[in-house]
Amino acid sequence: MSDALHDLGVAELGRALASRQVSSTEVTQHLLTRVASHQALGAFLAVDADAALAQAAAADARLAAGTAGPLTGVPVAHKDIFVTRGLPSTAGSKMLDGYMSPFDATVVQRLAEAGTVTLGKLNCDEFAMGSANENSAFGPALNPWDTGRVPGGSSGGSAAAVAACLVPGATGTDTGGSIRQPASFSGVTGIKPTYGVCSRYGMIAFASSLDQAGPLARSAEDCALLLSSMSGFDPRDATSAERPPQDYHAAMLAPRAGATAAQPLKGLRVGLPREFFPEALAADVHGAVRAALTELERLGATLVDVSLPRTELSIPVYYIIAPAEASSNLGRFDGVKFGHRAAKYDDLVDMYKKTRAEGFGAEVKRRIMIGTYVLSHGYYDAYYLQAQKLRRMIADDFQACFQACDVIAGPVAPTVAWPLGRMGDDPVKAYLADIFTLPASLAGLPGMSVPAGFGEGGMPVGLQLIGNYFQEGELLRAAHAFQLATDFHRMRPETAK
Numbered sequence: 229m230s231d232a233l234h235d236l237g238v239a240e241l242g243r244a245l246a247s248r249q250v251s252s253t254e255v256t257q258h259l260l261t262r263v264a265s266h267q268a269l270g271a272f273l274a275v276d277a278d279a280a281l282a283q284a285a286a287a288d289a290r291l292a293a294g295t296a297g298p299l300t301g302v303p304v305a306h307k308d309i310f311v312t313r314g315l316p317s318t319a320g321s322k323m324l325d326g327y328m329s330p331f332d333a334t335v336v337q338r339l340a341e342a343g344t345v346t347l348g349k350l351n352c353d354e355f356a357m358g359s360a361n362e363n364s365a366f367g368p369a370l371n372p373w374d375t376g377r378v379p380g381g382s383s384g385g386s387a388a389a390v391a392a393c394l395v396p397g398a399t400g401t402d403t404g405g406s407i408r409q410p411a412s413f414s415g416v417t418g419i420k421p422t423y424g425v426c427s428r429y430g431m432i433a434f435a436s437s438l439d440q441a442g443p444l445a446r447s448a449e450d451c452a453l454l455l456s457s458m459s460g461f462d463p464r465d466a467t468s469a470e471r472p473p474q475d476y477h478a479a480m481l482a483p484r485a486g487a488t489a490a491q492p493l494k495g496l497r498v499g500l501p502r503e504f505f506p507e508a509l510a511a512d513v514h515g516a517v518r519a520a521l522t523e524l525e526r527l528g529a530t531l532v533d534v535s536l537p538r539t540e541l542s543i544p545v546y547y548i549i550a551p552a553e554a555s556s557n558l559g560r561f562d563g564v565k566f567g568h569r570a571a572k573y574d575d576l577v578d579m580y581k582k583t584r585a586e587g588f589g590a591e592v593k594r595r596i597m598i599g600t601y602v603l604s605h606g607y608y609d610a611y612y613l614q615a616q617k618l619r620r621m622i623a624d625d626f627q628a629c630f631q632a633c634d635v636i637a638g639p640v641a642p643t644v645a646w647p648l649g650r651m652g653d654d655p656v657k658a659y660l661a662d663i664f665t666l667p668a669s670l671a672g673l674p675g676m677s678v679p680a681g682f683g684e685g686g687m688p689v690g691l692q693l694i695g696n697y698f699q700e701g702e703l704l705r706a707a708h709a710f711q712l713a714t715d716f717h718r719m720r721p722e723t724a725k
């Protein structure tokens with residue numbers, strides 16, 4: 229069955245491994261060969277073939293011994309924002325070029341304990357700041373559907389690798405949309421869980437009150453399996469949610485009360501915020517999202533109109549809070565403890581200055597400056613404090629919506645993936661494109677992107693689903709029902725053949 233090996237998703241591959249139709253060594257070798265022949269996509273920053281094959285051999289032994297779980301022997305790859313022992317961890321930055329961590333991030337460690345095989349590390353925007361993967365110090369990742377376009381960001385390498393069938397599942401992080409938007413742009417499925425569901429320990433910090441890990445894969449079922457392993461309380465992260473381990477796969481499969489075979493979503497109230505369907509929404513995206521909503525209705529859901537009146541404000545609020553936190557978090561990169569240090573300098577302060585001038589890229593510097601500005605004396609009240617107050621109001625707006633609906637639906641982004649270089653000289657234009665993902669991030673709510681059709685140039689369009697706190701199961705169940713009824717998540721670009 230090796231022809232279609234790379235086409236198998238996480239769940240399918242897990243089943244093929246469990247029934248011994250294929251070995252982990254065989255699939256790992258096959259994918260390593262694909263990774264090598266698809267280097268031009270720029271998805272991977274580091275690969276350790278020997279280590280991957282050793283993990284695959286260990287997984288095969290577990291499979292033979294009958295001690296395997298659903299992910300044993302399944303290859304994955306990690307966004308290079310997670311630290312890993314044994315593979316360099318760069319956060320897409322020259323500052324951390326070649327940096328070797330002494331430990332694994334909790335998310336990485338948990339997926340390893342579940343028996344997954346780590347193929348390597350995936351390209352991303354520098355310190356996860358961006359929407360196109362063009363802020364990586366190691367070059368862009370390309371969209372497998374059209375290599376002249378961006379794959380989205382900041383988890384661009386993760387989305388590209390899954391879309392091109394280089395790996396069945398990958399980790400990503402989402403601070404303001406970086407799982408959902410690249411998933412949408414690259415035609416894969418991704419979920420950002422409720423803030424606190426996945427440990428941030430070992431996730432290189434961008435904006436700590438927003439950063440959250442999650443999986444990108446080919447289906448809701450694949451995401452459910454990965455998320456079950458990645459998530460859970462971690463005493464090493466003070467913001468980790470203290471809840472028992474969750475089986476998202478079981479939650480996804482559990483039928484809704486009142487559901488029927490033909491109408492698995494019967495009783496599900498899907499809220500459509502009118503602010504998510506503005507005039508400026510591209511017609512192709514609007515059309516695909518509307519068609520997906522009609523499909524949800526056919527599956528039994530009812531559509532209700534709701535409002536998130538502060539949607540537009542989420543842009544200035546996010547672009548104050550995220551840079552503020554980033555400017556503090558990135559203070560640690562001073563040439564002393566981690567990564568890059570300038571070769572020549574006069575004294576300590578000069579060393580700091582030169583190290584940071586050389587190590588950080590333009591977008592990171594821009595955000596550090598914005599962040600220190602909004603936190604400085606005299607501006608703190610005018611910007612940072614105001615933004616915090618609005619953040620609370622944005623979260624309250626969602627709670628008002630959830631009185632009338634169970635999940636919220638809309639587009640992920642206002643357009644399909646844009647051409648490489650398009651946003652290069654206009655960071656604000658890129659910030660504005662985050663409008664539909666930022667609200668859920670600011671509120672700490674779970675959100676996902678589900679392949680829902682194609683738009684201009686044959687590019688994928690994602691449907692965004694947002695749930696209330698800890699309602700990942702509801703999102704995954706709705707997405708799974710949609711995917712049982714549609715084929716968008718099974719479409720592959722030429723690069724994936």
Ligand code: GLN
Nearest residue numbers: 356358402403404405406
């Ligand atoms: N595009 C947003 C930004 O540039 C979101 C990034 C993210 O979620 N990591 O900050």
